[in-house]
Amino acid sequence: MILKFINREFELNVLEELYTQDRAHLVLIYGRRRIGKTELVKQFTKNKPSFYFLARKEPMELEIERLVTGFNRKFNVFIEARNLEEFFEEVRNFGRLVFVIDEFPYWVEEDKSIPSLFQYIWDEILRDSRIMLILLGSSIATMESLMSYKNPLYGRRTAQIKLSSLGFFHLGEAFPRYSWEELVEVYGTIDGIPAYLRYFDDSLSVEENIQRNFYSKVSVLYEDAERLLKDELREPVTYLNILRAINEGKTKLTEIANETKVAVTNLPKYLKTLETLDLVYREFPVTVRERKRFGIYRVKDFYYRFWLRFVYPYRDDIEIGAIGFDDLRKDFNVYLGEVFEEIAKQFLIRLNAKGELPFRFTKIGRWWDKKEEIDLVAINSLTGEVAFFEVKWKNISYRDALRVLKKLEEKSEKVGIDGKGKRYGLVAKHFPEKEELRGEGYLAFDMGDFPG
Numbered sequence: 399m400i401l402k403f404i405n406r407e408f409e410l411n412v413l414e415e416l417y418t419q420d421r422a423h424l425v426l427i428y429g430r431r432r433i434g435k436t437e438l439v440k441q442f443t444k445n446k447p448s449f450y451f452l453a454r455k456e457p458m459e460l461e462i463e464r465l466v467t468g469f470n471r472k473f474n475v476f477i478e479a480r481n482l483e484e485f486f487e488e489v490r491n492f493g494r495l496v497f498v499i500d501e502f503p504y505w506v507e508e509d510k511s512i513p514s515l516f517q518y519i520w521d522e523i524l525r526d527s528r529i530m531l532i533l534l535g536s537s538i539a540t541m542e543s544l545m546s547y548k549n550p551l552y553g554r555r556t557a558q559i560k561l562s563s564l565g566f567f568h569l570g571e572a573f574p575r576y577s578w579e580e581l582v583e584v585y586g587t588i589d590g591i592p593a594y595l596r597y598f599d600d601s602l603s604v605e606e607n608i609q610r611n612f613y614s615k616v617s618v619l620y621e622d623a624e625r626l627l628k629d630e631l632r633e634p635v636t637y638l639n640i641l642r643a644i645n646e647g648k649t650k651l652t653e654i655a656n657e658t659k660v661a662v663t664n665l666p667k668y669l670k671t672l673e674t675l676d677l678v679y680r681e682f683p684v685t686v687r688e689r690k691r692f693g694i695y696r697v698k699d700f701y702y703r704f705w706l707r708f709v710y711p712y713r714d715d716i717e718i719g720a721i722g723f724d725d726l727r728k729d730f731n732v733y734l735g736e737v738f739e740e741i742a743k744q745f746l747i748r749l750n751a752k753g754e755l756p757f758r759f760t761k762i763g764r765w766w767d768k769k770e771e772i773d774l775v776a777i778n779s780l781t782g783e784v785a786f787f788e789v790k791w792k793n794i795s796y797r798d799a800l801r802v803l804k805k806l807e808e809k810s811e812k813v814g815i816d817g818k819g820k821r822y823g824l825v826a827k828h829f830p831e832k833e834e835l836r837g838e839g840y841l842a843f844d845m846g847d848f849p850g
Contacts, residue, residue, distance in 0.1 A: 399800035400781075402491065403775060405534070405813060406434065406438055406441075406561075406564075408561055409438055409547050409561070410438070410441060410442055412557065412559065413425070413438075413442045413559075414442070416530065416556065416557060417442075417446070417496070417530060420528060421493065421528065421532075421555045422524050422525055422526065422528065422529055422530070422531070423530045424520055424524075424531050424555045424556050425530065425531070425533070425555065425556065425557045425559070426532075426533050426535075426541055426544060426557075426558040426559070427532060427533070427534050427535075427558070427559045427560075427561065428534065428535045428536070428537075428538055428541035428542070428547065428558075428559075428560055428562055429438065429536070429538070429561035429562060429676065429708065430536060430538070430563070430675055430676035430677070431536045431626055431629075431630075432591050432592070432594065432622070433561045433562070433563065433591060433592060433593070434561060434593065435500070435534045435535075435536070436500055436534065436625050437559055437592060437593075439498050439500075439532060439534065441495070442529055443496050443636070444467045445588065446496055447492070447493075447494060447495050447496065448495065448496035448497070448498065449468075449472055449495065449496070449497050450498045451465055451468060451469075451471055451498065451499050451500065452500045452501060453499060453500060453501045453502060453504040453505050454501075454504060455504050455507070455508060456508070457508065458505065458508055458509050458512075458838040459506065461508075461539070461825070462480075462481065462482060462485065462641075464700070465482075465485065466478075466479050466485055466565075469485075469489070470478045473492070474509075481524065482515060482516075482518060482519060483518065485821065486519050486523045486524060487523055489529065490523055490524055490527040490529055492529075494528045494530075495528070495529050495530070496530045496532065496563070497529055497530065497531050498532045498534065499530070499531075499532070499533050499534065500534040501535060501536065502533040502534060502535050502540075502541075503535040503536070503540035503541060504538035506540050506544075507537075507540070508662055511551055513544060513550045513551050513741045513844040514550040516551060517550035517551055517554065518551075518737050519666065520551070520554050521554070522672075522748075525555060530599075531747075532836075536630075537630075537672045537674070537675075538560075538675065538676055539671075539674035545558060547689075550778050552715070562676075563589050563590040563591050564590030564591075564592060564698055565590055566581070566582075566585050566740075566744050567589055567740045567744065567745075567748065567848070568592065569581045569584055569585060569590065569595075570814065572595045572598075572845070573598065573600040574600065575600040575601065576600050576604070578811065578845040579827065579845065580604050582737060582738055582741060582791075583604045583608075583730075583734065584598060584604055584607075584733060585700060585741065586703075586704060586730075586733065586734050586737035587608055587611075587612070587700065587701065587704045588619070588700070588701050588704075589699040589700040589701045589843070591699065591701055594619060594622075597611050597617075597618060597619055597653055597685050598611070603722060605724070605727075607821065608723045609723045609724075612704075612705070612709050612723065613709075613716050613721070613722045613723055614716075615716060615717050619701075619705075620709065620716070623701065623702055623705040623706070623709075623710070623712075630675060631671070634661060634822050636658070636668065636693065637652075637668060637671070637672060638710075639657075639660075640654060640669070640672065641657050641672065641677065641697060641702065641706060642666075642706050643657040643658050644678060644695050644697055644709065645697045645702070645703055645706040646706075646707075647706060649694035649696065650694060650695075650716035651665055651666070652701055655697065659803055662763050667716075669695060675677075676811055677698055677699070677700075677702060678695050678696065678697055678698055679695070679696060679698050679829075680693040680694070681693065681694055681695075681696050681764065682694075682697075682763075682765075683763070683764065683765045683766055683767075684761060684763035684764060684765050684775045684777065685765060685775070685777070685813060685815065686763065691733060696718065699802075700737055700740075703733075703736075704733070707733060708723075708726050708730065708733075712726075723832075731791075734791050735789075735790075735791040737791075738789060738791040738825075738827070739764075739789045741772055741776070742773070742774065742787070742789040742825040742843075743762060743763075743774055745751065745825065745848065746762060746774065746776060746787070746825070746848075747762065748849070749760075750776070754757050755776075755779065755785070755841070756783075756785075756819075756821060756841075757783040757785075757819070758775035758778060759777055759778050759785070760777065760778050760779045760780065761776075761777055761779065762774060762775065762776040762777070763775065767812060770809045770812055772786055772787075772788070772806065772809055772810065772813070773788050773789040774787040774788075774789065775787070775813065775815075777815070780817070782815075782816075782818055783818060783819050783821075784815050784820055784821070785805055785820075785821040785822070785823055785841060786807075786809075786810045786813075786820070786821070786822050787806075787822075787823045787824065787825060787841070788801065788802050788803070788806050788823075788824050788825075789825045789826075790824065790825070790827065791827055792827055792828075793826070793827055793830075794824070794826040794827075794828070794833065796831035796834055796835070797828065799824055799826070799831070799832075799835060799842070802824060803822050803824060803835075803840060806822050806824075807822055810822070815833065821839075821840075821841055822840055822841070823840060823841030823842060823843070824840065824841070824842050824843070825843045825844070826843075826844045827844060827845060828845065828846070829842060829844040830845070832844060832846055
């Protein structure tokens, strides 16, 4: 196993800046499981006076006892405390200290008075100290509730960081031996989820990595998608069925309900839970302003999309060694089309940030109606400028590119944007004649334009 950690430079810089202020801070860090919250904190606290505590789903009396014992052992002291207030009264005397409570939502779920208790601890004990209190959590709903107006901790935090998957272009740092095409395949299987990067080894082919990590019943990635649901949810099978239905193209409430046999009136609560776990999201056409209609549900990360499509349906065959990745290679290449569409979006966002497009867009996303779909539409909401893009996971010729762009121009008329300076573009795997199209005013890119 190759251990990999990609430096989250921005987040680390934020934490370092807070630390240099040498005063009390209350920081919330949250995001779905395996996203790298604990690793980020470990990197930040390296060579700093710090204490890390992983909360459990246990009665608070036992948790306080375990907390005090762990602190005493770490600093070779003898603190006696009957409750959290007494404990933090002692902790504040330790001067500059980073105090981390991981999976803080476990305490909130165990004892609903915890937010009020920490309001008191912050206001009366820690606010004027030099303690940097960091609360981590995988339950996005619980962590975000701590920031809501009605929560006792509202207004107390000094910073919050929501961690998301690493973008595609970070993968080159983790796997320097792989080409961009190979990295597309990696991204399509493990997304940019930091905890999963360590299971891939770029001294092996991508196919070998996929085979040993997804088609062996003893591997972590083979079962982790299901394990996460079992750890977090009371009805993991129901949630798994909903995820699979969405991944198979059942993206509207009635379609999902019919496929899963979950009553359509009950379905929203399941979907809301999956959204708070950062496993699904609701997507809208990029031009839609009124978001009560038109939305569709999609599985958020490519680890789950890959697992639901290429692993879960074949579990019985995988268990007896009757099927492997090579048997599904053809369909995998088809699936990479949707992966490359997301990568193209990230690529255009990078160009936009650097000012390397004819205009700066303020939003970008897919567009569709009942009959047509456009892969990406980039819009400047202030100037009305717009660019339409098709994304092709294939090598494309000049003639085929013109055919695609002609069709794109026709479809764009249905979008209903009368902005000035409409532009049309294409992002492909490989496009040897892209300079000719650029000379004709089109926006043409392939993987050769990806950063070196």
